[in-house]
Amino acid sequence: MRFQDAARDARAVVYAGVQADPLVAQAAELLAGASLGGRTLARAVMNGGSADPDAWRTMFPSLFEGPAAGASGAILAVALRVAALGDDVRSQVRGAIVEALTERLLARRAPGAIRRERRILFDGVTAEIHPYDVTVERPGAAEAYDCKWGARGIGPEVLLQLDVARGNAIAEGERLTVALVVFDARRSCAARLARLSRPSGPVGLVTLESLDRLAGAPAVARPG
Amino acid sequence: MAALTVRDLVERVLAGHAALAAVGEGVADEWQYVADLGAVWSARLRDVAATRGTESVSSTTAAAVHRLVAETQAIDDPHRAIDWLSTLPAAALLALGEAP
Numbered sequence: 001m002r003f004q005d006a007a008r009d010a011r012a013v014v015y016a017g018v019q020a021d022p023l024v025a026q027a028a029e030l031l032a033g034a035s036l037g038g039r040t041l042a043r044a045v046m047n048g049g050s051a052d053p054d055a056w057r058t059m060f061p062s063l064f065e066g067p068a069a070g071a072s073g074a075i076l077a078v079a080l081r082v083a084a085l086g087d088d089v090r091s092q093v094r095g096a097i098v099e100a101l102t103e104r105l106l107a108r109r110a111p112g113a114i115r116r117e118r119r120i121l122f123d124g125v126t127a128e129i130h131p132y133d134v135t136v137e138r139p140g141a142a143e144a145y146d147c148k149w150g151a152r153g154i155g156p157e158v159l160l161q162l163d164v165a166r167g168n169a170i171a172e173g174e175r176l177t178v179a180l181v182v183f184d185a186r187r188s189c190a191a192r193l194a195r196l197s198r199p200s201g202p203v204g205l206v207t208l209e210s211l212d213r214l215a216g217a218p219a220v221a222r223p224g
Numbered sequence: 225m226a227a228l229t230v231r232d233l234v235e236r237v238l239a240g241h242a243a244l245a246a247v248g249e250g251v252a253d254e255w256q257y258v259a260d261l262g263a264v265w266s267a268r269l270r271d272v273a274a275t276r277g278t279e280s281v282s283s284t285t286a287a288a289v290h291r292l293v294a295e296t297q298a299i300d301d302p303h304r305a306i307d308w309l310s311t312l313p314a315a316a317l318l319a320l321g322e323a324p
Contacts, residue, residue, distance in 0.1 A: 037318055044315050047307040049295050058291045059315060061284045152257065152306055185324045187268060188310035191260040208314075209324065 001142070001174045006117040006131035018092045019099070019116070027078045028100035030071070037063050038075050039208050043183060045079035046094055048087075053080065091149070098147040098183045099133045102206075105214035106136055106143075113138045120144060120176070122168040128161055134181075142169070143177040145206075151188040154180060156196050163199035170201075179204030186210070230320060231277035233289045234269045237316045240293035241265060244309050250302030258306060265313040272322050281320070288319040 006012055018024070031039055041060045050056065056076055057064045063072035082093055099116065107114050118135045121127050136143035144165060146158055162178040169176035182189050186207040193205070206214055241262065248258040281289075292315050296308050314324035 036324075040311070040314055040318055040324070044295075044308075044311045047311055048304055049298070055291060055295070059288050059295065059319070061288050061319070150307060151310060152254065185310050185314045187264050187314075187324060188261060191264045192257060195256060195260065 001169050001172050001176065002121050003115065003118045003135060003137050003142075004121055004127075006119055012117065015092065015096075018089075019096045021093065021096070023078065023081055024093060024096045024100050027075075027082065027097045028104055030075050030078055031097070031101050032104040034071065034075060035063075035068070036209055038068075038072055039183070039211065041072065042075050042079045043208065045076060046082045046090070046097075048083050048090065051080060051084065053077070056080075094149045094183075095147065098149055098181060101183075101211070102134045102145055102147050102181045102214060105211060106134065106145075108215035110136045110138060118144075120165050120169075122165075122172060125168055128165070130161060132165075136177075140175060141177075142175065143179070145179055145181050147181045147183075149183050151182055151184045151192040154182065154189065154192045154196070159193075159196055159199055159203060162203050163201060166199075166201055166203070177204065178202075179206055181206045181211070181214070182208075184208060227280040228286045229277060230279045230281055231273045233281060233286060233316070233320065234273040234277070236289060236293055237313060238266060238269055240296050241269075241309065241312055244296050244299065244305045244312060247299060247305035248302050248309055251306060254306060258309065261306075261309040265309070268317070268324075269313060272317065272320060276320075285319055285321075289316050292316055292319065 031042055041063055045056055053076055082090060085093060103114050113136050115135045115137055117131045119127055119131050132144040133147040134145040146162060148154060166176050166178045186209050189205055189207050245258050245262045249255055292312060296312050299305050299308060317324045
């Protein structure tokens with residue numbers, strides 16, 4: 001098993017520009033330190049809607065009381081900037097934010113081992129075209145993550161790719177932890193997954209409620 | 225006027241959620257997912273109403289839930305409605321002091 005940079009095709013070049021947007025880094029940094037409430041606020045605002053900050057303060061009153069008010073205000077300000085983007089750009093930026101957030105949380109646990117947009121190659125196996133959004137590349141303890149803004153982004157092909165990669169790693173005597181990171185509620189993800197075929201082995205699920213686990217231990221459990 | 229209760233607010237969210245689902249059903253390929261979201265979140269919200277339904281809520285909490293539902297009432301794009309089918313109940317539960 002070995003890792004390789006994804007091909008720099010036209011899509012990758014355009015998306016790299018989105019990933020490099022300072023707004024993405026700013027949002028990811030704030031969300032890495034946010035509570036579940038702060039992350040839910042960000043998701044709500046970035047869904048697109050009211051541009052009035054006071055409306056959001058009314059909707060999430062507890063976030064704007066006490067010592068957390070400053071951090072919540074910063075999240076709200078960044079989220080409103082994302083929400084103000086056109087639909088297509090906003091969608092790309094939101095995805096890039098989830099990837100950058102995942103990268104930051106993983107880096108707390110495995111500094112120096114985190115890579116982005118990587119393919120995983122196995123001997124005698126045709127390589128997948130779609131790269132993994134975030135990887136942890138450590139001998140004997142590699143991890144691969146596919147990141148989604150919402151549970152709706154979970155599909156059979158995504159699960160299959162992660163599952164097959166994990167199986168191919170086992171066939172080579174390697175260990176590869178694979179997981180989905182979804183910036184959405186666990187309950188919605190579970191509803192989505194319930195209609196899909198179960199993977200042959202463990203494919204982890206990290207949701208809004210459990211993002212901080214990325215900084216603590218590899219995500220291996222699939223929801224029941 | 226009697227103080228609002230948790231059940232009152234849950235009923236408000238359920239009505240808002242159902243209206244959102246009607247918009248989200250505009251994405252034909254996601255009809256099942258929309259239905260599933262309606263089922264799982266309704267069940268969670270009704271659980272809260274069953275256990276805390278008679279509890280009075282503060283004016284701040286009531287305003288939060290009413291504003292959340294109002295936010296979704298302006299949505300006419302089915303894709304955005306699907307995004308909110310997950311977010312509305314999660315945010316409303318947080319406003320009620322509950323885990324999503």
